[in-house]
Amino acid sequence: MSDLDELLSGWRTLSEWEQDPYRDYRAWNRLVDKCNHLAEKAVADPAGVEALRKIAAEDPDRSVRLNARHFTTPYVPRPDSKRDLDRWMNHPLIDLVSLGIEPRVGFALSPGEEFDIEEELTEIGLCWFGGEPVTDGSGEWPRRPDGTPLIHLLQVELGNQPLLDDNYPLDGVLQFFHDLDGAGEVRLVSGEPTGLLARPDDAPVRQRRRAHVDPVWTFPAAGDLDRELAPAEAGRLDLAHRRLRETLLNEWGLHEHTDPAPEYPLMLGWAGLLSLPEPPIDFKIREDDLRAGALDTAWAVQKSKASNHSPPR
Structure with a gap:
C-alpha cells in the first residue's frame, strides 16, 4: 500500500x-x-x-x-497555539520561516445580525458595524470640508480584546467613518461612553450589525518590512494573506467555500490596517502612531481593482 x-x-x-x-x-x-x-x-x-x-x-x-x-490549502492556526503556528509557517506550501517574519496577534471582525440598542451600552459590548457610534460627550458627527457628513462604518472596543499583544496598548473605542467617495476619518473615544453620538438629519443611515471578533495571527504587508522582497518571497507573503482570508471565510476549516475569498473585515496586528469589503475601503495608520494614539495621521482610501494604494510615509 x-x-x-x-x-x-x-x-x-x-x-x-x-x-x-x-x-x-x-x-x-x-x-x-x-x-x-x-x-x-x-x-x-x-x-x-x-x-x-x-x-x-x-x-x-x-x-x-x-x-x-x-x-x-493550509489554514492559519488560531493564536492560542504557537506550536501550530510554527508547523504552519514551515509547511512546504507556505514557507514563511525563510523570510524572517514574526507574526503578531491581531483581530478580525465580521458583520453579524442586525440589532437595536435596548440595553445599557456596558451590557452589549461596543463592537458593531453601521448605526450611530458611541460618544463620551465630546465631539460632533464628522464631515468633509464641504460640509457633507461622513458615514459611520465600524467601531471597535480596543480594551476588551483577548490575546492582543502590546501593539494595541490603547483603551477606548476606535471609530471609522467614510463618505464612500474618498474621504475618511478615524476617531478614538477614550472617555466613558455616555450614549450614542447624535446622527445629523443629512447623514446617510446604515443598519447597525453586531461585529463578531476573532483573534488571528497576522502578517505584515511587503511595504512594512525593512527590506525589499524578491518576487518569489513577495508571492509567499501574498499567499499567507490569502490563506488568512480563506481561514476566516471557512471558519478554520469547518466549511468548504471554494470561491475566491473576498476581502474580509480585518484588523492587522502589524500596521493597524482595517479593510472593509462593502464598499472596499482601507483604513491605515502607522504602527508607532497607533501606539501613541496619534490618530490624526490615520489614512483612509476607497480601493479599486485597478489601483494599489499605500499609506503616506
Whole structure:
C-alpha cells in the first residue's frame, strides 16, 4: 500500500469514528498523528500535492475532503497555539520561516445580525458595524470640508480584546467613518461612553450589525518590512494573506467555500490596517502612531481593482 493509499484509508477510518461517541480516543489520536505525518510527506512532493487536491475536490466523503483541503490549502492556526503556528509557517506550501517574519496577534471582525440598542451600552459590548457610534460627550458627527457628513462604518472596543499583544496598548473605542467617495476619518473615544453620538438629519443611515471578533495571527504587508522582497518571497507573503482570508471565510476549516475569498473585515496586528469589503475601503495608520494614539495621521482610501494604494510615509 502506498503512502497516499494509507493516508486515504486513515482519513476514511477517522470519518467513520467521528460518528461513534464511544470511540477509543487514544487510538484516534494515534491515527490522527499518523495521517498528519503522511499528509506532510505528501505536500512536500508536487505529485502528492496534486493528488491531495484531487481528493479535496472530488472525494464523496466530506470529512476526507476537509482533511485533504487542510493540507493543500493550509489554514492559519488560531493564536492560542504557537506550536501550530510554527508547523504552519514551515509547511512546504507556505514557507514563511525563510523570510524572517514574526507574526503578531491581531483581530478580525465580521458583520453579524442586525440589532437595536435596548440595553445599557456596558451590557452589549461596543463592537458593531453601521448605526450611530458611541460618544463620551465630546465631539460632533464628522464631515468633509464641504460640509457633507461622513458615514459611520465600524467601531471597535480596543480594551476588551483577548490575546492582543502590546501593539494595541490603547483603551477606548476606535471609530471609522467614510463618505464612500474618498474621504475618511478615524476617531478614538477614550472617555466613558455616555450614549450614542447624535446622527445629523443629512447623514446617510446604515443598519447597525453586531461585529463578531476573532483573534488571528497576522502578517505584515511587503511595504512594512525593512527590506525589499524578491518576487518569489513577495508571492509567499501574498499567499499567507490569502490563506488568512480563506481561514476566516471557512471558519478554520469547518466549511468548504471554494470561491475566491473576498476581502474580509480585518484588523492587522502589524500596521493597524482595517479593510472593509462593502464598499472596499482601507483604513491605515502607522504602527508607532497607533501606539501613541496619534490618530490624526490615520489614512483612509476607497480601493479599486485597478489601483494599489499605500499609506503616506
